[in-house]
Every structure is written in C-alpha cells, then in structure tokens.
Amino acid sequence: MKRGTIHLYKIGILFLEREFEHDIYELIRAFYPESSLTSFYSSEEVTECDLFFRIEDQDGCCLIGYENEEKKGAITAEFTEGQSSDALISCDKDRAHAVRKERKDQLKFALYQLLVKLTGKTLPWGNLTGIRPAKLAMGLIESGMKNTEAAREMRERYLVSPQKTALAITIANREREILKNIDYENGYSLYVGVPFCPSICLYCSFSSYPLKQWKDRVDLYLEALCKEIHEVAQMMKGRKLDTIYIGGGTPTTLEPYQLQKLLDALSESFGFDGLEEFTIEAGRPDSITREKLMMIRNYPVTRISVNPQTMNQETLDIIGRRHTVEETKSAFALARECGFDNINMDLIVGLPGEDRLMVENTLREVRTLAPDSMTVHSLAVKRAARLNIFRDRYQEMTFENNQEIMDMTMKAAYEMEMGPYYLYRQKNMKGNFENVGYAKVDKAGIYNILIMEEKQPIIALGAGGSSKLVFDHGNRIERVENVKDVTNYIERIDEMIERKRTGIRTWL
Incomplete structure (x- = not known):
C-alpha cells in the first residue's frame, strides 16, 4: 500500500510464547516505524502480512522465525543453564528478577541482530526499548562500575552507539552530582497540574482543555485542586518536600487572582521552606502577561519555562499554537524584565514540514534570547494526539529528524554554555532518538531528573495526575492515578483524595 512516497508494511507477530511480548513488539516497531503492527496469539488468527514474525519457546530457548515474500528464516535466543521458565519457579525473588532480566537481554540481543539483517540499518539506542537510558547508565555506575566499564556494557550488551553511550554516561554523572543532597528515603516532590491551554497543539496527548470552552469551570477546578x-x-507530614512543579496544560492560562489562590494554597498547606526548586511552566507565550509574572514573583518560584517549540511561523500555524514568533520573543524579554533568572525553553525537532534549515533558524533565534536551559524534544506522536487521529490530513507532510539535526541542537546548546543534564525517550519518536535537557551551571531542572530517574515519590495533584510512590529503597514503584476528565475530577475529588490516602498509607 502506498501513501505519498512511503511504503507502509503490514507486519504480523504471532506470540506463541508471550514472555517479553512488549519488548519484542516495541523493538520491531522501532525498526519499522511507519508500518502497521498486529499481534496474534494463535495460528488461526493470522491474516495476510507483508512481513511475519513467529515467537515460540523451543527446548528452553526462544525461537524467532520470520517470513516475507522474498525469504524466510529464524534466529534463536539461547538461554544459559538455569534460565528456563521452570528454573525461575525455584529461585528466590531477587535471583528470579536477575535471571529474568538476563533472559530478556539475551532475547533482545538476538532479535536486534535479526532486525539489522532484515532492514540493513542500526538504531542509535541499540536494543533499548525503555524510556530511561540515563537511569540504566546511573545504575551501572552506582553498582561500582567505572565510567569506561559502564560504557562498554551499554555498547556490547545493549548495542547502543558510541555517541549515545557517551551522552548517557555524561548525563548520569551530572545527575548524580545534582542529586547528591536529595534525601531519597524521606523526601518527595510535588506535581500540580493545570489542564487548560489557549488552544490544543496538533501533537499534544496530555490532559489539556481549550480555555475558551472551559473558562466557566476553572474556578470549580481550582476549588477541587486546593x-x-x-x-x-x-x-x-513528616516528609521533606524537595521540589514543586506546576505544569499542564499551561498554568499561566489562569488569571492572576487564580494563580494567587493556587500558590496561596500550596504555601499554607505545604510551605516553601527548604525547597530545592520551584518551577512553573509559563509555556505558551500567548498566556503570559506582566501581571501574571509579577504575581508569580511574589512567591519563591526559582524556574519558569517559556516554550516556543519552534521559531518558524509557518510551523506554529500548522501545529495550532496560535501565537507568533514575536510574541515568544516579547514574552521571554518580559520575563527577564520581571526578574526571572532561570528560564527554560522547550523545542521540538521533527515537526511537520520542518527541515534542517528551519531547525537551524529556530536555534539561531533562541541563541539571541540566551535562555538558561533548553529542552530538545524529538517529536513523538501518541495515539491520542490530533496529528495521529487525523493523520490522513497530514500524510503528505515530511517529518524530518536525523543525527545531523540532533548534533546541531547539541552544538547550539554548547555554544550557549549549556551541558546535557537529563534525557528520556518516548514511544514512536521520529528517528528513534531522544529528548535531552541542556542547562547552564546551577540551572538544571531537578524535578526533571527526579521524575525520570524514579529516585523518590512524586505526588501528582490535579486532573490526569499520576503519582509515583517509590519505596523499598527505590526498588519498587506503585502508581496512584487521578481521572483525566476535568468534570470527573471535580465531581469525584473525594475519591481521588481517598485513592492517595490508601496508596500513601499502604506503600509509604
């Protein structure tokens, strides 16, 4: 089937052995990002495919067969002695976890080699399917490995490219330095969600609602949130609050009196003494006013974001940002004028229609503003995003990202005296790349590291909030979810509170 100039394959995966099903599926998707993948669980279900994989257990090994119009074959992931599924039953919990991880690594290693053979390409992050490469690097270093040993492990076991290995090791070491004073056992961080925006961006899959349609319910939402x-x-009570992050949505869609109500509630309930960081996303330039910024300045907010995503007007119009490049520049200048000395800017690489020259223009414009940190996101289109829901409308557009562009963003960051301090990955990222945060000395976003590295509990408040309860010395994580829908959140606020009370009492 042809769409534009791209051939979209139909890929089928028959899982007769379902162990590590998610990892297998995601690794195949990474090699065939523009294809449709269908999972089957019996031979009777299988429909016609351009490429077909068969996953089955065979004498304690995992056999991965493949077949297309031109050829067929198989590769085997050989598990070492004591790694069979039956052997795991007799192991203690820690040993069973270690053995299962080893089995998964061997399976992904074999599958990656097969996919390289089939496609003729490699992936910058090798066979890693998780979203936290720096967490892996940090774990290796904290286990006692030297940097060189950890790097070798990432290259040889996980087949990560030398460039991405160096990035992950560099960031892991900087993260350890930034977090050295954080009390993981007794501390926690707070996320507060404001799910309203001036308009909904084309790529957005967050719990966001256009302010124009919800303006009459914002005060009701704030009452529930408070x-x-x-x-x-x-x-x-009794635990140390390390960081607060107010995100969304766009928190600065709130009017000054609403911002005051929210910030007063946080001050009266939690207090701000001893905070390592207090961030508010100003986000959309078209939501920023002097009055709002000065209201925020009445509180000990240490960091804000003014996020252009791109400095190309044509792209802003396509993705539904509904503000101008000039508004971005004016909002940034206004924030500086109001006394903010730690301003982050978010950029997205791979937006529809943007090529290398357009990204270069964005970086040139950002350089003139001289932010204190910059987060470079590789476009990842989730199922809930309008760009995916209405993909037929945008199928003729190019979505360009490559190593040259990622190198260009890194070079620009270095020229602005910023170094990388955190990274994470998402499903369906263009080019199988990553999101990287760059910051000047002492300007890194501590909350960003904590949410990615899962070192301490993150309590998330508001519609769509997903709390991570980290316990057992960081070895276990349980989630407590708030409903995403604003109306449901308002009407069921007592239930949301009881969910948290039960989770905190049980696991913390």
Missing part, C-alpha cells in the same frame, strides 16, 4: 492540596499535605 482541596486535594490541603488533604495531601496532611498525608505527607
């Missing part, structure tokens, strides 16, 4: 703030503060 109630959750008060109750959760009581639950977390």
